[in-house]
Amino acid sequence: MASISTDWYASLHRAEDELRELARQHGCDMVINVTKEKDTESEPTEKGGTYYYTVWRLAGEAVIC
Numbered sequence: 001m002a003s004i005s006t007d008w009y010a011s012l013h014r015a016e017d018e019l020r021e022l023a024r025q026h027g028c029d030m031v032i033n034v035t036k037e038k039d040t041e042s043e044p045t046e047k048g049g050t051y052y053y054t055v056w057r058l059a060g061e062a063v064i065c
Contacts, residue, residue: 002026005059028062
């Protein structure tokens, strides 16, 4: 069993894909005890406003089933 976690991504699906890939890199085929972290990032817009968006990071335990 290996503890794994992703980087922060604006796409939850991209974070899920990375978690699966990290498990495969550890020779595992399943992730258990998955946790999701959600945060908000921002960046300025061309018109002087601020664009806010959600970012995700996932973590879990990679195991062999």
